[in-house]
Amino acid sequence: MTPQRPRTTTRQRVLSALAVLAVAGLTWWSAHGIGFSLGELFFNFGKMGRLLGESFPPAWNFWPRLVKPLLETLQIAVIGTFFGSVVALPLAVLAARGVSPSKPVYWLHRNAMNLLRTMPDLFWAMLFASAVGFGPFAGSLALTVFTVAVVSKLTSESIESIDMKLTEAVRASGGNWSETVYFSVLPQVWPQYVSYVLYAFELNVRASTVLGLVGAGGIGMVLNTQRTTFQYDRVTMIVLFVFVVVLAIEQLSAAARRRLV
């Protein structure tokens, strides 16, 4: 028996037509606004070819000068991940509905958490740079805040889905709030938490490269210098180097996370 095909109503047809028109209009408006032109791209293809020509072959012998800046980039990521994760855990607990000790405490921390997440990491980098000057330190502070935002949000959601019945066992023994959290809430979420920390580290390695472009030190800063002095073969070398290292870290971290959960 073939199922009866449901009939499309006029109302549905009108709505789909309106949706298509809306998307088309929005796209045209945006393309117009940014000067999007396939023609311009086509007629200037040669310029791109010239840039690519200058970029190849990569300046292979440049790599020894990249090791130190790249380590600095990783150090920025490690520091940001470490301090951010330490702050994120209590924040996640206080911002988890049902575990947070009271409504006002929950509300306060939930909103603080959301506020942190709305601000882009570049904003934090600039804010901290104004205090401690441009450099790796400001970069690591920016990534700390970024890590707090990512890890606390994810961990908080994990905490909200735990088995709350287990907390009753600790309360029945006379446990106070922190003892109840420590013995019945955290043991249920720690593999997820560690997994989120590793995930944040992956994001931080990439983000700290970008932060270098705006002066936070590390490999991004070297990239910026070479780009502004038109040494494109060196730029290629840097991009390849970063690509390999970031890929390796992501693979390692992903393998570790698979083993955890």
Place this chain on the structure above:
Amino acid sequence: MGVVTRAGAPAIQFRQTEVVYPNGVRGLDGVDLDIARGDLIVIVGLSGAGKSTMLRAINGLVDITGGDVEVEGRSVRQSRGAGLRDLRASVGMIFQDYRLMRRLSVLTNVLVGRVARVPTWRQLLGLWPKEDVDLALDSLDRVGLADRAYVKAGQLSGGQQQRVGIARALTQKPSVILADEPVASLDPVTSRQVMEDLQRINQDLGITTLINLHFLDLAKEYAERIIGLRQGKLVFDGPGAGVTEREFADIYGRHVTAEDVLEAKVAL
């Protein structure tokens, strides 16, 4: 023994105790009851009759909305904060689903019985005083699991996990033990072992013990006194051995069926 109160005040007193949940459900409806020190009491009744509520009124896990419960002369309803935690520390609780932290070691689970007696900072740093660790190991020994102390709790069988639950309650050095359907998730043989553990602890240490049970034959076999609940009201109170099937039918408000006895499970 039994109904006769021993020297001094009763261990637990229900005085017109009423528990109405926020959703309007009446868990306990004006219960008056004295429980003598050292007694082993079994509470029977259909699910929803108020058995769990009755136990949770004793350690303040539910809010008492009328009357009061007194444990060793202390009002549960008036207890708040540190006072309530101290009262809870003197009352051990055992659950149908064990409520162990599966990822933590058996020993750590049992040490949770000391949370109210050890400073929080020591617990968070894992610096348990030696006498508390010894006490926890001693409790494990009492339930025959001393050699499993460093195994993760989730690796034990159901019966072993329930005995860890008993060890956790014992480690509180409680004057009262509450067991909420402690054998409902276990097979008949393990059920009997757990009931015998509870009975032995009651007799050896003189801890007042209240057990919610589904199975009427187990209730008759182990109870010194049986309390029957129906719709939150006390409908039966008598010595364990002498209860007749007709009296059980009165408590349940229906005929006793094969579902209500453990032996029927054995036959399967």
